[in-house]
Amino acid sequence: MSVMYLRGGVPLEGELAVHGAKNSVLPILAACLLARGPVKLTNCPRLTDVTVALGILRRLGCQAWQEGSTIWVDPSGAAGSAISEDQMRSMRSSIIFLGPLLARTGEAHLTYPGGCELGPRPIDLHLAAIRAMGCEVTEDRGIHCQGRPRGGEVQLALPSVGATENAMLCAVGGTGTTTIVNAAREPEIGDLQSFLNGLGASVRGAGSSTITVEGGRPLSGGEFHIMGDRIVAATLLSAGAAAGGRVRLRGVDWRHLATVLSVFHQAGCRVESRLEYVELERDRWVPLRGAPTIRTAPYPGFPTDAQAPVMAALAASQGCTLFVETMFDSRYRHVPELIRMGADITTEGRVALVRGVERLHGARVEASDLRGGGALAAAALGAEGTTVLSGLHHIDRGYEGLEEMLQRLGANVERREA
Numbered sequence: 001m002s003v004m005y006l007r008g009g010v011p012l013e014g015e016l017a018v019h020g021a022k023n024s025v026l027p028i029l030a031a032c033l034l035a036r037g038p039v040k041l042t043n044c045p046r047l048t049d050v051t052v053a054l055g056i057l058r059r060l061g062c063q064a065w066q067e068g069s070t071i072w073v074d075p076s077g078a079a080g081s082a083i084s085e086d087q088m089r090s091m092r093s094s095i096i097f098l099g100p101l102l103a104r105t106g107e108a109h110l111t112y113p114g115g116c117e118l119g120p121r122p123i124d125l126h127l128a129a130i131r132a133m134g135c136e137v138t139e140d141r142g143i144h145c146q147g148r149p150r151g152g153e154v155q156l157a158l159p160s161v162g163a164t165e166n167a168m169l170c171a172v173g174g175t176g177t178t179t180i181v182n183a184a185r186e187p188e189i190g191d192l193q194s195f196l197n198g199l200g201a202s203v204r205g206a207g208s209s210t211i212t213v214e215g216g217r218p219l220s221g222g223e224f225h226i227m228g229d230r231i232v233a234a235t236l237l238s239a240g241a242a243a244g245g246r247v248r249l250r251g252v253d254w255r256h257l258a259t260v261l262s263v264f265h266q267a268g269c270r271v272e273s274r275l276e277y278v279e280l281e282r283d284r285w286v287p288l289r290g291a292p293t294i295r296t297a298p299y300p301g302f303p304t305d306a307q308a309p310v311m312a313a314l315a316a317s318q319g320c321t322l323f324v325e326t327m328f329d330s331r332y333r334h335v336p337e338l339i340r341m342g343a344d345i346t347t348e349g350r351v352a353l354v355r356g357v358e359r360l361h362g363a364r365v366e367a368s369d370l371r372g373g374g375a376l377a378a379a380a381l382g383a384e385g386t387t388v389l390s391g392l393h394h395i396d397r398g399y400e401g402l403e404e405m406l407q408r409l410g411a412n413v414e415r416r417e418a
Helices: 022-034 048-059 085-090 092-105 124-132 161-172 187-198 230-243 254-266 304-314 335-340 370-382 402-408
Strands: 002-007 012-017 039-042 063-067 070-074 107-110 136-139 143-146 150-155 175-181 202-204 210-214 222-225 245-250 270-273 277-282 320-324 344-348 351-355 364-366 386-390 412-417
Touching: 002 370, 002 402, 012 230, 012 402, 022 039, 022 048, 022 070, 022 092, 022 161, 022 187, 048 063, 048 070, 048 085, 048 092, 085 092, 092 107, 092 124, 092 143, 092 161, 124 136, 124 150, 124 161, 150 161, 161 175, 161 187, 161 210, 187 202, 187 222, 230 245, 230 254, 230 277, 230 304, 230 370, 230 402, 254 270, 254 277, 254 304, 304 320, 304 335, 304 351, 304 370, 335 344, 335 364, 335 370, 370 386, 370 402, 402 412
Parallel strands: 012 245, 039 222, 150 175, 364 386
Antiparallel strands: 002 386, 002 412, 039 070, 063 070, 107 143, 136 143, 175 210, 202 210, 245 277, 270 277, 320 351, 344 351
């Protein structure tokens, strides 16, 4: 088992490029099932979730491998229609293979997905979208779908990112025109649209609440560059806000981080947003201020994935900050660990009140989910003393070499075998 040793009190200083987005590369890998030729993807992060996705593609008959930040997928041999229980349970977003698998083979057999335990993330919206496209869905010790998707109107009860992507992928491989209403607007959906259109699909509307897909177009192979990961960027900026210093990040669109940057500006940081980079600077001798109420919401609102890292930074501040988590039931699992480091945080249901303290202190803490792990690392860099962070398998799902990124920014961080 690996643990991370982080010594706080050292201001960060440096510049680095943010790696590719986990939430973009995973649906794009699933989309490769719809291609008729080889696909090359660049700027791909080396994450355990990506490894699982490549394993699923290989189990389905594709050739799929990664070298550095480049992935190659040849789907010409894909023939399977089932994903094993072990693979489904290894990755929460494995449900994204449902739509393209059904569109390619006319059937799909899956068990229920696993991943971080953030409370119920029902797949009812995914299944309703599949049914709206004329396919039969039964649930009997798993999910079993049959039929060829055809055009229609998919009305999403909530703007779910995964359900929007699944509907897009299913519709692209189907026939007729499909309209997805109340679609999620996250930037990663725009990346998926760009990838599909680059292969020959006709998808429009990503970034708005209505997406239109003209199905039945054969998709060729091609090459695509994955967008930068805005949540990794938010975590690194949180570390900079916690520790003080100056952090400049390239390879990410600052507009995708606008709500996060606004919070840090209100907390007293200097924020500079440019087309080429985003930069955060904080005088380590001037404490952060509490921020106005932070309420998570679907894009373009404050991202739920950034809630934990930003909370970690504001745990040591002057004043109070109220967090309201609207997306998931169990998104405060990092709070008890922050309290072990000296934070003063009270939670009730989906509300957390952070009463800023002068400084956190090092402690032995454990990550219980992906973004909570990033938050604890950020908090540790602003704390006094050394923090020992375990549960790194969660962090490795979404951050490629988090300790190396922090080291490049000047942090005193070391990963060791316990």
